[in-house]
Amino acid sequence: MADVLATRRHLHQFPEIGLSEFKTSDYVADRLQALGYAVTRGLAGTGVVATLRHGDSPRSIGIRADFDALPILEETGLDYASKVPGVMHACGHDGHTAMLLGAAQILAERRNFDGTIHLIFQPAEENFGGARLMIEDGLFEKFPCDAVFALHNDPDITFGHIAVREGPIMAAIDECKITVNGRGGHGAEPQSTADPIVCGASIIMALQTIVSRNIHPLDPSVITVGGFHAGAASNVIPERAEMVLSIRSFDAKVRDQLEQRIRAVAEGQAASYGMGVTIDYQRGYNATINHKAETDFVRDLAVSFAGADKVFDLPRPMMGSEDFAYMLTERPGSYFFLGTKRTENDPPLHHPRYDFNDDALPIGTTFWVELAERYLQAS
Numbered sequence: 001m002a003d004v005l006a007t008r009r010h011l012h013q014f015p016e017i018g019l020s021e022f023k024t025s026d027y028v029a030d031r032l033q034a035l036g037y038a039v040t041r042g043l044a045g046t047g048v049v050a051t052l053r054h055g056d057s058p059r060s061i062g063i064r065a066d067f068d069a070l071p072i073l074e075e076t077g078l079d080y081a082s083k084v085p086g087v088m089h090a091c092g093h094d095g096h097t098a099m100l101l102g103a104a105q106i107l108a109e110r111r112n113f114d115g116t117i118h119l120i121f122q123p124a125e126e127n128f129g130g131a132r133l134m135i136e137d138g139l140f141e142k143f144p145c146d147a148v149f150a151l152h153n154d155p156d157i158t159f160g161h162i163a164v165r166e167g168p169i170m171a172a173i174d175e176c177k178i179t180v181n182g183r184g185g186h187g188a189e190p191q192s193t194a195d196p197i198v199c200g201a202s203i204i205m206a207l208q209t210i211v212s213r214n215i216h217p218l219d220p221s222v223i224t225v226g227g228f229h230a231g232a233a234s235n236v237i238p239e240r241a242e243m244v245l246s247i248r249s250f251d252a253k254v255r256d257q258l259e260q261r262i263r264a265v266a267e268g269q270a271a272s273y274g275m276g277v278t279i280d281y282q283r284g285y286n287a288t289i290n291h292k293a294e295t296d297f298v299r300d301l302a303v304s305f306a307g308a309d310k311v312f313d314l315p316r317p318m319m320g321s322e323d324f325a326y327m328l329t330e331r332p333g334s335y336f337f338l339g340t341k342r343t344e345n346d347p348p349l350h351h352p353r354y355d356f357n358d359d360a361l362p363i364g365t366t367f368w369v370e371l372a373e374r375y376l377q378a379s
């Protein structure tokens with residue numbers, strides 16, 4: 001497993017942003033080629049699929065690791081910290097990729113399975129939906145998979161524990177930019193202006209009633225106003241105000257309802273102030289919905305692998321988002337979490353001091369080997 005650690009730390013030093021993971025893609029492809037895999041490159045630009053066949057069973061499995069990094073300036077001070085200023089593996093995708101490469105090696109050495117393994121190394125999980133782009137490039141036509149699996153490290157979950165969930169596990173994400181179009185002027189003469197700041201403040205407050213008053217209390221959803229930008233000087237009423245929203249949901253009808261209500265609230269509030277709004281509403285990743293049989297399979301394996309006391313079903317889905325959703329729309333499968341907690345005060349994912357917990361590398365590596373071998377059990 002020393003190799004897996006070295007791989008992880010190498011990847012950590014050379015992070016690349018989604019869809020420009022050229023060096024990472026080369027590195028991964030070269031490694032897999034040397035292990036004897038049939039390697040296909042270029043799906044979604046930088047995506048890599050490595051295929052290994054053994055025996056004559058028509059069965060097949062896909063395992064996905066993501067390999068993109070984030071636009072964050074690393075502050076860990078580690079001796080293997082990012083050598084690329086402003087780019088950082090702050091979500092542990094370096095760990096995910098290292099574990100799947102480690103598993104690739106063991107699977108190729110042991111050849112203890114009957115069927116076809118497709119290892120899917122995916123770009124751009126964080127931003128451009130690399131999973132969807134790989135599917136559009138023919139991922140599952142070129143590499144038919146009976147089922148697909150993926151894991152994510154989680155520094156909030158006890159080390160070595162495995163968290164699964166049948167059905168919804170990660171939310172759909174949409175983004176919306178609302179621009180309030182006012183009429184600027186002198187701060188001392190508000191009666192001669194249409195103040196977009198006051199109107200914008202009303203919109204923000206009214207948006208808070210959508211989840212609490214319009215959406216069913218048992219349908220999880222979030223509307224966060226993550227940015228509000230207007231004006232610069234105390235004595236100037238600006239021409240416009242802008243706000244940016246992040247919207248999370250699971251149910252497709254709720255997702256539509258959220259958009260419809262956000263538009264109605266923004267337009268209605270603005271109209272009451274005699275102003276108009278421009279709304280740019282962008283649908284992002286769909287909700288990640290795990291399939292039952294494959295989730296049962298992961299849970300059963302996890303129990304025999306780690307012990308029942310280390311395996312649990314998440315009581316509720318997470319409100320974060322994940323583009324593995326698109327693979328689960330195309331194929332049955334399951335997405336789950338591997339606990340990597342060090343201490344109660346671990347920096348969270350996407351934090352400039354986050355660092356993937358290397359102690360989890362042998363666990364994830366071995367788990368992938370066992371998962372593939374059990375799924376394609378040689379009779």
Ligand SMILES: [Zn+2]
Pocket residue numbers: 090091126349350
């Ligand atoms: Zn992330």
Ligand SMILES: [Zn+2]
Pocket residue numbers: 091092093125152
């Ligand atoms: Zn991630």
